[in-house]
Amino acid sequence: MADNHKPPTMADIARIAGVSLMTVSRAFKPDSLINKETRAAILKTAEDIGYVFDSTASNFRSQKSDFVAVTIPAISNPNFADTVGGLADALASRGLQILLGYTNYHMQNEERLIEQFLRRKPQAIVVTGGKHTDRARKLLKNTHMPVIETWDAPSEPIGNFVGFSNALAVRQMVDHFVEKGYRSIAFIGGDVGRDTRGSDRRMGFVAAMIAHGLDATRLIAAGPPPISALEGAAAMARLLETYPDTEAVICVSDQSAFGALTECQRRGRVVPTDIGVGGFGNFEIGEVSTPRLTTIDPFSRMIGQRTAGLILDILDGRPGDNVEIAPSLIVRESSR
Amino acid sequence: MADNHKPPTMADIARIAGVSLMTVSRAFKPDSLINKETRAAILKTAEDIGYVFDSTASNFRSQKSDFVAVTIPAISNPNFADTVGGLADALASRGLQILLGYTNYHMQNEERLIEQFLRRKPQAIVVTGGKHTDRARKLLKNTHMPVIETWDAPSEPIGNFVGFSNALAVRQMVDHFVEKGYRSIAFIGGDVGRDTRGSDRRMGFVAAMIAHGLDATRLIAAGPPPISALEGAAAMARLLETYPDTEAVICVSDQSAFGALTECQRRGRVVPTDIGVGGFGNFEIGEVSTPRLTTIDPFSRMIGQRTAGLILDILDGRPGDNVEIAPSLIVRESSR
DNA sequence: GATGCTCCTGTTAACGGTATCATCCGGGAT
DNA sequence: ATCCCGGATGATACCGTTAACAGGAGCATC
Structure with a gap:
């Protein structure tokens, strides 16, 4: 197949098929008024000469993409x-x-x-x-x-x-933890303003804790998102050093929660007996960890x-x- | 700010700024021959009237996107x-x-x-x-x-x-396992032809095993990709039931390898002593699991x-x- | 026979930029 | 003065498709 210099256009098809340019155009629109056989002939011609529809021209002319x-x-x-x-x-x-x-x-x-x-x-x-x-x-x-x-x-x-509301979503988790008897609860992540969902979650944590009359100052920074499991583990280590009596931790994501979980285990803290862990996102990692992670499914x-x-x-x-x-x-x- | 019916075009800018259309066009191309002040004035006018450059028209006329x-x-x-x-x-x-x-x-x-x-x-x-x-x-x-x-x-x-070559990549893993003394090695995944990388890996496994003079028939299906950790665990369960004496398993991905790992642990098989596990992909999950996963980094x-x-x-x-x-x-x- | 209607096809004029070529201006070389 | 040259700008055509409108053919209705 020799390569001609210009790719074929609808005008080429029109000439070959013996119809007008407009009819060719219609053949390519699924629900346009056009005779079935005419359309079939046009599409066949198009296939034969290797025509490729030009979306750019189409979008341009119709003024919508x-x-x-x-x-x-x-x-x-x-x-x-x-x-x-x-x-x-x-x-x-x-x-x-x-x-x-x-x-x-x-x-x-x-x-x-x-x-x-x-x-x-x-x-x-x-x-x-x-x-x-x-x-x-x-x-x-x-x-x-x-x-x-x-x-x-x-x-x-x-x-x-x-x-x-990311804040309200975290409130659910806080309510659950409080109901289960956890009191000294910490939050990991959401410290960097630019991850707005993360900081909303942290703010939701603070508000919920205050509403329960509990200490809302156990906030651990985990750095800029995305927060890896390793960073979650590091944050957990800092948390346990700063507040050794922490009973539960809520993390900004399941990734970081998983890291926190492994750090607890490394230190011999039994989850959920010694310490409770909650995540966010319903990632697969929380479904396959041991123990599996309490989390929030954002759908x-x-x-x-x-x-x-x-x-x-x-x-x-x-x-x-x-x-x-x-x-x-x-x-x-x-x-x- | 009242809303006029049509969005402004370069022609509008040209009229307002008192230059030709072509000069406006040049003002928007970074490295075109145009006076600095003229460009600045044009860009200011554009900003003032809320002009939005039309990439579609540009792509269309220049015949490249x-x-x-x-x-x-x-x-x-x-x-x-x-x-x-x-x-x-x-x-x-x-x-x-x-x-x-x-x-x-x-x-x-x-x-x-x-x-x-x-x-x-x-x-x-x-x-x-x-x-x-x-x-x-x-x-x-x-x-x-x-x-x-x-x-x-x-x-x-x-x-x-x-x-x-996915096949050659897996061969590296097989070589490593064989060198470490594993002999009865199985492969999980890659059974569905349509995941071509997965089946290439499985074929690589088979070829490498044969090259070592080992049994290459321990192949476990894990279903169509993507294979989750849970599916990896299920495949591992089937593997251990079919071939209880398996010494090592190579999985089509780290996801499935992680699942296989957890299944081993659930059954009391110690990794890597009782059984070796290898993955593929260098996913984070393999870096935070316990034990961490031997894997292949595809960069x-x-x-x-x-x-x-x-x-x-x-x-x-x-x-x-x-x-x-x-x-x-x-x-x-x-x-x- | 006129009218209206449906189905189909054609003609024409854009859509908003840019390629191309022409032009103009000022200044340095000749 | 003339020429040339580079920087800057302008005039014009055109990219390939579709919107809008204009028929024409065939058929049923009045």
């Missing part, structure tokens, strides 16, 4: 990966493509990504969390496309949101699916309602 | 996530955007994704593995853009590749970085050389 832009803190966090997976699968049925960007937990990067994404005129833009730079907020506010914030329930959402994948539903609602002109996810406490053997 | 298309089996696999992360970071410096798609370990999905991606005329296309449907191969062969296969070292690459992130380098080489007209990654055996406490 088939993209949905999404920013997440990190692709390596299974929670966000699940959310994106749910979103992508649900949107694929409508032919919508995900445009994915990683902020590495930096709002500055998020702003840059948003700016880039807006240039492509996506059908909607999905961001993680409810905290953004002023400029990012302004950019999102000024746009006319659906804006969805996820993994949070901001009091002043930019557009809509699909998420939950990561569902967040993605509901986000997709919300986007489609809005695009179809239906009212777009915020979705409050209700994270669920999963009690396992790492707590009494 | 700033996309690099990438397909991976699953976003939730940390190895692939790392590869994409390395790729995305390295390409971002050149303003290239990743267009990411998940195949869910199905070549059919990969074919569909490739077809979609080609319509956007990306600068390059990156796929995972060296096995594809006939149609996908044909599509990739016919295109004129760089095609990179990763995570494999195919004997007949479509374009270039950045990867390694996931480096695969992404080197892929980016290769793409840039080709785009810049430099020769594009295949990159053979040399996965490295990491011996830890799960093997003697």
Whole structure:
């Protein structure tokens, strides 16, 4: 097969098939008014000459893309990966493509990504969390496309949101621990302001402890996210040195909770008898550890699916309602 | 700020700033011939009227996008996530955007994704593995853009590749186990043909065992990928029931190896004394388990970085050389 | 026979940037 | 004065598709 210099266009197909350019165009739209045989002939011609539909030209002329832009803190966090997976699968049925960007937990990067994404005129833009730079907020506010914030329930959402209050979710865990008799409870992580979900969880911990009339000052820093199991273990070591009488610890994620758990075991502290451990995220690691981790399931994948539903609602002109996810406490053997 | 009906274009800026359209266009290209003050004035005007650059129009007219298309089996696999992360970071410096798609370990999905991606005329296309449907191969062969296969070292690459032989990587592990005195060695996973990396690893296991003159028939199925720790544990249970005298097991991934490890412990088999366990992938879970897992580090992130380098080489007209990654055996406490 | 309707096809004019080439200006070399 | 040259700007055509509108053919209805 000789290589001609220019890739074929619809005009080439039109000429060969003996129809007009517009008819060729229609042949490529699934639900357009066109004779079945005409379409078949056109598609065959297209296949024969190796025609490749030009989405760029199509998007340009119709002034809308088939993209949905999404920013997440990190692709390596299974929670966000699940959310994106749910979103992508649900949107694929409508032919919508995900445009994915990683902020590495930096709002500055998020702003840059948003700016880039807006240039492509996506059908909607999905961001993680409810905290953004002023400029990012302004950019999102000024746009006319659906804006969805996820993994949070901001009091002043930019557009809509699909998420939950991280603070309230942690409160569930504190309530559970207190009910089970733990009193001296510590929190690991969420010390770096830029991980807004982490610090929301820590703030939720503090508020809940105060509400129970308990000491809310046992806060251990674990550094910037993402917090690995090893960092969780290091934080646990510091915790036990600073507050040896700690009865329970709640960690910002299952990763760090797993690390904390192993550190307890290394030091001969029996979980959950000597010390209770709670995580966040319902990662697989908490399901296969010994003992298994008490955690909070944020329904990561569902967040993605509901986000997709919300986007489609809005695009179809239906009212777009915020979705409050209700994270669920999963009690396992790492707590009494 | 009242909302006018149409978003502003370069023509609007040109009118307001009193320059030609072309000058406005130049103001947005970093290294174009334009007076510094003129550019500043134009950019200020743009900011004032809330102009958003239209990448679609730009890509359309210049007949090239700033996309690099990438397909991976699953976003939730940390190895692939790392590869994409390395790729995305390295390409971002050149303003290239990743267009990411998940195949869910199905070549059919990969074919569909490739077809979609080609319509956007990306600068390059990156796929995972060296096995594809006939149609996908044909599509990739016919295109004129760089095609990179990763995570494999195919004997007949479509374009270039950045990867390694999964079979040879596993051979390293077998050699290590044999050297340490293990003889009755089993393999878990890789039974489903469609996970080509998994089955390559299993084939590598079989070949290596035969080369050592050992029994290569202890193969345990673990079902379709991705294989969770729980599935790894179940497979281990079956292994110990079928071949109680097994001295060591090599698993298709660290996830499944961790599951196998916990199952051994549940049954009172001491690792690595009673039984040796090896994984693949150098996941964090193998670093925090007790004992820690002997594994193979495929340098996931480096695969992404080197892929980016290769793409840039080709785009810049430099020769594009295949990159053979040399996965490295990491011996830890799960093997003697 | 006129009218209306459905189904299908065609003509034309964009969409918003950039490639290309032309032009203009000021200053240094000739 | 003339020429040349590099920096800066402008005029114009055009990338490949689709929106919008305009028919025409065939058939049923009045």
